[in-house]
Amino acid sequence: MPLIEARSLAKSFGPRRVLEDVSFEVGAGEVFGLLGPNGAGKTTTMRLFLGLLRPATGEALVFGAPLAERADLRRRIGVLLEQSGMADRLTARENLAFFGALHGVAREEIDDRLGQAGLLERADDRVGTFSTGMKRRLGLVRATMHDPEALFLDEPSSGLDPAAQAEIRDLITNLARRSGAAVLINSHHLDEVQRIGDRVAILDGGRLAALGEVDALRRGAGPRRYAIRLASAADGLRAGAVLRGAGAESIKSEEDELIVSLPPGLAPSALLAALVGAGIGVEEARYRTRSLEEVYLAAMGRAGA
């Protein structure tokens, strides 16, 4: 059974439809990225899962049930939204003690987690004095200190320096892989989702524009692409002609590489053999996958894949 599941989810605010027929599921141990531009419906989707909004039609299920009326199920989730969820007037320890009391986390455990996040020295300082990055780290401690089975993260690394972003990526990956938690991430950080996400959904105007495994989406549904770097850039024109002669399609030059579409049945080795046979040196050759950014832009209809 998926731990997080959207079934034909739709939501309207008055006459405005903000989400339309969105379906996906997140299983145990899976990191799922929800991508899309501002206003695409990412935050609304997350609020629907958390039981903060009611769906117009469809269902937003966590552990097989809507969370709105199930305080017992909410005990098993972790949440880090756009704001850290901490009272500025209280200290880090007091804030965590409050949420720890709701989730049954012992005080010693809270100190351990603060220590792991490098915040123990500031445990008795008011959260209002913390930098954005520190608040984010503290928010992540709050969201994960009870080892949740499902984790909902809205822009988890926003405002963090690269080192802290890497730490958070490790933490999320560990939670998913070691504890088997299902992780749903709303993010604009395509690079981050590409690194840690198993699957993604791309929302555009409240509709699913793409859904699938990150690797599959990056490979794309069209012909496989192959990148060839020549030993000498001066051979570029001649190499194009040789590759076309060998059966390659759609040869494009990107930076210092030739990107070749392989029609079904044509092996890259045949292309390389043709080039070498024509006396053209090849420095490097490999399959070329799209970046998640390219997938995203293609799904948005803003660039060719």
Next chain:
Amino acid sequence: MNPVLAVARRELLVLSRARSVVLGGALVGLAVGGMPIFGALVSGEGLAGVYLQAPVLGVFLGYLFSQQAFLREKLDGTIETVLASPLTLSSLWAGKVAGCAGVAALIALACTGGAIAAAVLAANAAVPVSGQLVVHLFVFVPLVAAVAVGAIGLVQLLLGLRENQLLNLGLVIGLIALLSVGQVVVGSVPSLEVELAAIAGLVAVLIVLSRLAGRVDRERIVRTIG
């Protein structure tokens, strides 16, 4: 820890950081509650005034401390996280009522007690403290403060945590008017039966308010966040 106690404890911590509000409340308590009680005792009028002054003070202080208690969750950006936690809305409401009303009642009692002690020390005034007065101060006053805080909290939840001072003041003035009318009807010193009936009524009102708070639509609150 019980979730209501966890919220109440958090509310007390937040109030302890808002010292100017608490000290301001204590000063108002001394001026509005303590001094009239002191004057009445010194002039030989006895403790009859306490039966109205102390609960009115509790209501007013409850209003003072609860104004931001619910709205703060939205201003601090904590409301969505709190709503997504295992807390129910009625537990959140009850914890905040317990925290704010507890402090309000404590200050109201301290001002009343201080005034009585001052009258005894300064003028050697006679203080006929009865069991009924003790019940009034230690049960009726906290409960009436809790009703004031609870009503304000419920209205704020129903409004989606949007501020409406006029409505808050209307509730407080309405409660104070009810207390005043009640005293006119039952006399300045109510009988023990009346006191107990009033306490039962306040408990019933709190139960109703708690049920209503638990039924507030979360979406009503979240949609005001944007």
